[in-house]
Structures are given as structure tokens and as C-alpha cells.
Amino acid sequence: MIDNSAATKYAQSVINGEIIACKWIKLACERHMRDLERTDIYYDLDQEFARISFIETILTLEDGSPFILMEWQKFIIGSIYCWKSTETGLRRFKNGTIMVPRKNGKSALMAAMIICSLVMDGQCYSQAYAVAADRGQASLLRDYVSGFIKRSDHLQELFTVQTWLTRNKLTDTVFKALHADWRRLDGLNPYFVVLDEFHAQEGPELDDVINSAFGAQDEHLYIKISTAGEFGLEKPIMKAMDLGEKVLNRVTDVDDLFYLNYTIDEGDDWRDESVWEKANPALGFCKSKEYIRGLVEVASEIPQKALDLKTKQLNCWIESYDQWIMADKWDAMRSSEVTWESLQGCKAWLGMDLARVRDMSSVVAVVQPEDPDASPMIWAAHFIPNDDIERRASRDKVPYAHWRNNGDIITTDGNTTDFNVIFETIMKWSSHMDIQELAYDRHFSAELVQRLYDENIELVPFAQGFISMNDAVCGIERHLLQESLLHNGDPVLAWAVSNAILVTDAAGNRKIDKNRSKERVDPVVALGMAVARAEEGVEEEG
Numbered sequence: 001m002i003d004n005s006a007a008t009k010y011a012q013s014v015i016n017g018e019i020i021a022c023k024w025i026k027l028a029c030e031r032h033m034r035d036l037e038r039t040d041i042y043y044d045l046d047q048e049f050a051r052i053s054f055i056e057t058i059l060t061l062e063d064g065s066p067f068i069l070m071e072w073q074k075f076i077i078g079s080i081y082c083w084k085s086t087e088t089g090l091r092r093f094k095n096g097t098i099m100v101p102r103k104n105g106k107s108a109l110m111a112a113m114i115i116c117s118l119v120m121d122g123q124c125y126s127q128a129y130a131v132a133a134d135r136g137q138a139s140l141l142r143d144y145v146s147g148f149i150k151r152s153d154h155l156q157e158l159f160t161v162q163t164w165l166t167r168n169k170l171t172d173t174v175f176k177a178l179h180a181d182w183r184r185l186d187g188l189n190p191y192f193v194v195l196d197e198f199h200a201q202e203g204p205e206l207d208d209v210i211n212s213a214f215g216a217q218d219e220h221l222y223i224k225i226s227t228a229g230e231f232g233l234e235k236p237i238m239k240a241m242d243l244g245e246k247v248l249n250r251v252t253d254v255d256d257l258f259y260l261n262y263t264i265d266e267g268d269d270w271r272d273e274s275v276w277e278k279a280n281p282a283l284g285f286c287k288s289k290e291y292i293r294g295l296v297e298v299a300s301e302i303p304q305k306a307l308d309l310k311t312k313q314l315n316c317w318i319e320s321y322d323q324w325i326m327a328d329k330w331d332a333m334r335s336s337e338v339t340w341e342s343l344q345g346c347k348a349w350l351g352m353d354l355a356r357v358r359d360m361s362s363v364v365a366v367v368q369p370e371d372p373d374a375s376p377m378i379w380a381a382h383f384i385p386n387d388d389i390e391r392r393a394s395r396d397k398v399p400y401a402h403w404r405n406n407g408d409i410i411t412t413d414g415n416t417t418d419f420n421v422i423f424e425t426i427m428k429w430s431s432h433m434d435i436q437e438l439a440y441d442r443h444f445s446a447e448l449v450q451r452l453y454d455e456n457i458e459l460v461p462f463a464q465g466f467i468s469m470n471d472a473v474c475g476i477e478r479h480l481l482q483e484s485l486l487h488n489g490d491p492v493l494a495w496a497v498s499n500a501i502l503v504t505d506a507a508g509n510r511k512i513d514k515n516r517s518k519e520r521v522d523p524v525v526a527l528g529m530a531v532a533r534a535e536e537g538v539e540e541e542g
Contacts, residue, residue, distance in 0.1 A: 228318075376534060386404070
């Protein structure tokens with residue numbers, strides 16, 4: 001039995017309780033120790049030393065310090081590269097599924113493994129790929145690889161680095177980072193693939209394309225690495241995790257599959273600091289308890305943040321993304337001070353979300369009182385066609401007619417929203433408030449925007465994608481935590497707020513998901529645009 005390898009030392013420390021770990025890591029370590037007793041495979045200690053030495057000696061981080069692997073990273077390096085067949089000498093593991101939360105050093109580790117393989121695997125005229133859920137994540141992996149190369153004189157002599165292509169000049173083996181669009185990946189001939197954020201794949205097509213691309217290569221390596229996300233029984237990652245768990249539980253024998261899942265155990269309280277290390281093997285290195293403690297404090301106030309924390313920091317799967325903003329948090333910002341008269345002469349930033357033919361349109365203003373230390377105020381107007389409003393109210397179980405009768409919503413004649421009424425409302429506001437900007441979504445707004453431009457309203461197009469809307473989401477949440485965005489109890493806006501559900505991309509950017517939200521969210525989308533522009537405007541003035 002080998003007892004002095006880095007991988008074995010890690011496994012022993014987990015089994016002995018020296019390292020706090022969840023059920024799945026303990027089972028993976030027990031598997032490692034059992035495998036040391038086998039005769040059909042062996043652990044190549046010289047290979048472990050060579051791989052770890054290469055990474056720690058040749059690769060440097062952005063601050064110029066050497067890339068010193070953490071114990072859990074050494075366990076992965078050793079397990080994947082060093083278990084070999086006694087008969088053939090070829091690597092045992094061809095597939096790996098690794099689940100680990102964010103900010104634990106997984107991207108740097110994957111980049112190190114890519115370079116290590118390009119240099120040490122001896123593959124000629126071959127291809128290695130990092131496939132990510134979106135272009136941003138693919139760029140991150142590409143930049144890690146190119147950064148390691150550019151900071152090493154030895155690697156600069158060995159590689160040529162272009163924007164999306166890295167080539168080993170001696171072996172003519174290439175590395176590319178790709179966006180995970182399976183329709184464009186036919187024709188690949190890889191021997192090594194890293195699939196990042198596997199949880200983002202809704203169907204099996206990408207996984208199938210990659211598996212079929214390996215062909216009959218003896219030592220191909222396919223690593224799927226991911227955080228958790230929203231549970232979906234048909235997602236390919238759920239099937240991969242189920243297989244990995246069955247292997248660790250010794251229900252199924254898939255000897256070429258390596259499986260690790262850093263998470264908390266069933267029954268653990270996510271607020272309990274003692275369990276955080278189970279899911280975060282880099283706790284104290286790449287992230288601190290203070291960091292997670294701050295996230296927990298916010299998550300205790302905002303339900304959506306609790307879901308984000310469970311998935312991204314503790315690697316827990318959730319059934320669905322729930323309501324973003326609780327009613328009591330919104331009601332806490334209601335104030336009798338918000339009146340039409342109180343807005344007079346104040347600077348205002350507007351957000352406008354226009355609807356398709358029969359849906360609701362909204363214009364929302366975030367108004368800063370003359371006192372710069374005073375909390376900003378919200379003023380909103382909502383528009384809907386008047387035709388058939390009673391039937392739609394009955395069908396949708398939404399009190400459109402009641403809001404119309406109370407003056408909470410503006411109805412326009414006909415069966416489509418009359419944008420002339422929206423124009424007149426904005427012009428009325430401009431004579432009462434000092435409008436700094438109006439942010440708008442380009443959809444359905446060309447004619448109205450042109451009329452507002454002719455009236456010298458400062459117009460700012462506001463994209464509805466993740467990056468732009470992330471600023472809107474974060475801005476609203478900052479105000480919620482501080483209870484610093486006052487409103488007058490507008491029932492339409494409160495209803496829209498209660499409907500809002502967020503969706504997150506692979507990079508962690510969030511936006512309001514109109515498709516999955518319970519009902520209309522146009523008013524809160526308009527609010528988010530106004531908040532984002534107001535924050536930028538106030539910051540520029542400051």
C-alpha cells in the first residue's frame with residue numbers, strides 16, 4: 001500500500017476526520033484507499049510527483065507567486081493522472097464529474113490541468129478544449145491558460161498564444177476555449193475536454209456530441225465540473241451525479257469514472273459555520289468565513305439570496321427559484337411622505353418598459369429629494385388597454401378593473417395601449433420634475449422614443465440581458481437591505497414585485513425572468529432600469 005502520496009494523505013485525513021468533509025467526499029476517499037489494495041490497477045507515485053511539481057514550479061499566479069496546490073486539488077490531480085492499468089499502463093480514469101462551489105479555485109485548477117496535459121501527455125496533433133456555458137465563462141478559462149503561459153518564460157518558448165487558440169509548437173497539439181453550442185461542435189477530435197458549469201445544460205445534446213467526438217482514443221479525458229443549480233430531473237448533470245453516487249455507494253461498477261461532490265450533508269443547517277468547510281475545500285485560502293458570513297447575513301433577509309447562497313456557496317440543489325422580494329420587505333419602505341407634491345423640482349431618473357399589444361406598460365421614476373442624504377422616492381404610472389378589461393381581470397385573476405376605478409392604472413381606449421397617453425404622462429412629469437434620463441428597452445419603443453427625443457428628453461437605451469439587468473437587480477437589493485427606496489404603496493407595483501423571479505447565468509449575473517415569473521413584472525423591470533441609472537447618476541454627481 002502506498003502511504004506517502006499526496007492523494008493518499010488527503011484521503012486518510014478525510015477518513016480520520018482531520019479534514020471536515022461531507023458523505024460523498026468520505027466515500028470517494030474510502031474508494032481511493034480500497035483501490036490501493038487492488039492488483040489490476042496501481043498508483044503511479046512518480047507521475048504524481050511530476051505533475052504536482054510541474055504545476056507548482058512552472059505556473060505562477062497573477063501576483064507572481066507560485067501556484068501551490070491545495071490538498072484537495074492534489075487529490076484530484078493524483079486521482080485523475082496517476083491511477084493506471086497494471087496490464088496496459090494507460091490511465092484508469094477517462095471521465096470525471098467534480099462538483100465544487102464557486103471561489104474555490106476550480107477555474108485555475110482546470111487551466112493548470114489543461115497546460116499540464118498539453119505539455120506532459122505526449123499527444124501529437126491532438127486537440128484539447130474547455131467548453132463553457134457562455135462566452136464569458138469560456139473567456140475566463142482561456143485567460144487563465146494564456147495567463148499561466150505568458151507569466152512563464154519556459155512556456156512562452158513552447159506555446160504560441162492567439163486570441164482563441166493556444167498551440168504546443170513541439171507536438172502541434174492545440175487548445176481552444178469554446179461556447180457550449182452543441183450545434184457548432186460537430187467535427188471535433190479531442191483527447192481532453194473540460195466542460196465547465198455542467199448544470200447549465202438543459203438537455204443531453206452537448207454531452208452526446210463530446211462523448212462521440214473522442215472516438216477510440218485510448219487515453220481521452222473528459223472532466224465535467226460545476227456548481228449546483230436548479231433541480232431538473234431530465235438535466236444531464238442529474239444523471240451524471242446519480243451515476244457517480246451509485247459508483248461511490250458500490251451499487252454500480254464504472255471503474256473509469258472519477259466522482260467528487262463537495263457539498264453539505266442532508267440535515268445540515270446552511271447557517272451553521274461548522275458545515276461550510278464540507279462544501280468549500282478552499283475555505284481559508286480562496287474564500288474566508290467572513291465572506292460567507294456576510295452572504296448568510298444578506299440571505300437571511302432576501303429569499304432569493306438564500307437560494308443563490310445554497311447553490312453557489314454550498315453546492316445544494318434547489319427545487320425552484322422562489323419569490324425574489326417578500327411583501328414585508330417591500331411594505332417596510334412604504335411612506336406617506338411620497339406624494340406628487342413632494343416630487344416637484346426634484347431630479348428624477350425614469351425607466352420605461354413598453355408592452356406588446358395588449359399587455360401592461362409601465363414608466364417608473366426614481367426621484368432624489370433636494371436633500372442628498374434623504375432616501376430616493378418612487379413614482380410610477382401603468383398603462384393597459386381598456387377593451388375587455390373585465391373579462392381579462394376575471395380570466396387572469398388580476399384586479400385590473402379595480403385598479404382602473406381607483407386610479408392606480410391608466411387605461412387607454414381600444415384594444416392596444418395608446419402610446420400617446422404614455423407620451424403625455426412623461427411630458428407632464430417633465431414639467432413637474434427635473435428628468436435627468438429616461439432608460440428604455442428598444443423593443444416596441446422606436447416611435448415614442450423619437451417623440452421624446454424631439455422634446456429634449458435625455459434617452460438611454462437599456463439592454464435586457466444579464467449584464468445590464470444585473471445592475472438593476474443589485475441596485476434594488478441594496479435599497480431593500482437599507483430600506484432606503486420609499487414608495488407610496490402603489491398596488492400595481494407591489495403586485496409586480498411579488499411576481500418577480502430571478503434567473504442567473506453561468507457568470508453569476510442575474511435578471512428578472514419574464515418567462516418564469518408568476519404574472520406581469522413590467523413595472524419592476526422599469527423600476528430596476530430607473531434604479532440603475534439613478535445610482536450611476538448620483539455617483540457621477542458625487
